[in-house]
Amino acid sequence: MRRIFALALPAFGVLVAEPMYVLFDIAVVGRLGALPLAGLAVGGLILTIVSTQLTFLSYGTTSRAARRHGAGERAGAVREGVSATWLALLLGVAIVVVMQIFAAPIARAVAGGTDIADTAESWLRTALFGVPLILVGMAGNGWMRGVQDVLRPLRYVVAGLVLSALLCPFLVHGLLFAPNLGVRGSAVANVAGQAVTGSLFVAALVRERVPLRPEPAVMRAQVVLGRDLVARSLAFQLCFLSAAAVAARFGAASVAAHQLVLQLWNLVTLALDSLAIAAQTMVGAALGARQAKQARDLAWQITRLSTVFGLGLAVVFGIGVELIPALFTSDAGVIEQAHIAWWFFVAIVPIGGVVFALDGVLLGAGDASFLRNATLGSAIVGFLPLVWLSLVFDWGLAGIWMGLTLFMVLRMGAVVARTVSGRWAVVGSDISVDTER
Secondary structure: OHHHHHHHHHHHHHHHHHHHHHHHHHHHHHOOOHHHHHHHHHHHHHHHHHHHOOHHHOHHHHHHHHHHHHOOOHHHHHHHHHHHHHHHHHHHHHHHHHHHHHHHHHHHHHHOOHHHHHHHHHHHHHHHHHHHHHHHHHHHHHHHHHOOOOHHHHHHHHHHHHHHHHHHHHHHHOOOOOOOOOHHHHHHHHHHHHHHHHHHHHHHHHHOOOOOOOOHHHHHHHHHHHHHHHHHHHHHHHHHHHHHHHHHHOOHHHHHHHHHHHHHHHHHHHHHHHHHHHHHHHHHHHHHOOOHHHHHHHHHHHHHHHHHHHHHHHHHHHHOOOHHHHOOOOOHHHHHHHHHHHHHHHHHHHHHHHHHHHHHHHHHOOOHHHHHHHHHHHHHHHHHHHHHHHHHOOOHHHHHHHHHHHHHHHHHHHHHHHHHHOOOOOOOOOHHHHOOO
8 A cells, every 4th residue: 555655646746737737827828818718728638639649658658667677677667768758759849840730720620710719829839849848758757657766757747847837927928027928928838847847857868877779679569559549549639629629619618618627627537547657557567577466456456545536536626616617717607617517527536536547457457459449439439429419409518528427437337347357467578468458
């Protein structure tokens, strides 16, 4: 139990730091009015989509590094981080080039209106320069979690976010001698902080004194594991992109409220993911050390803890139904729309406690192909039909959040059944043998 919390608490800090900053960012930009807030919501969603498709740089690297660490191969675990960092830089630069070309039509497609799209595009074009840095941070978190070094990533992430938080209000509102950049000032602050965090992760690799050249064989193995994780991420992003597009058709207040509640949901999921990361790290190490029974025992122990944590968070947000939305916006229309989604949000928090813990277990085992199929199936059967039916029948945010609720229920059934089966607990230091079960 002590070891679980020693890994989970710093991971919790890393995971919640970013969404807490995003909520602060929303509060700063929200004082400009509903339109800038809606533009930030759309631009932020697009940036999240393009930067988080490559979560294998974090989660896949953790799984591979944890197995090598469990087998006593620290240098091999760190080399996973070197290769992941090279992939991050290469893919990040490619994303910046492509998205600068297509930023305008993508913003219009998501926003569904010229005013919101123009604001979103202005923010997005600046924020895109932070994508390679975001990906480097993912890779750094991945290998450090794999070797169970979770304190340094927390310091690195917090250092960057503190700089962003200091700059944001000055650049958005033109305080003191800072330029008044409006919503675009938020993007400038983001990139500055990401530069600090990315540089710290690169410096940590240099200090490990392992070869820094890319290893094509390791990079190929990471891409093979990443294939399934990318497909899984695409399913998530298709769902949330569809939800934002539909919410935007109901007006600026609806899309702003949807993004506000969605950011709170993201905060909750990442908080719960702290225990999932402990599961991923410890299960991966146990399987690397050929201790399958220990891995299975850890799976259920961490799931019980995560479920209790989820129930506690649900109670907090249930009590805060009136107070919490008002912390981020004074717009009465946005608050009214947020209340529509609120009780769906509260209901799925305990479900998330089960889902994310078992996601971590299966990721630690390298069972990425199953997670891909479960997520795609839940999205196709649960989330997407209700999201688009809410547009057809004018259900508003209630329909969108009913879709998210069904999505989570279906995923919970899938991961519980898979964990009970025990088919995921394959031992060995090389995760590549486990990716197609």
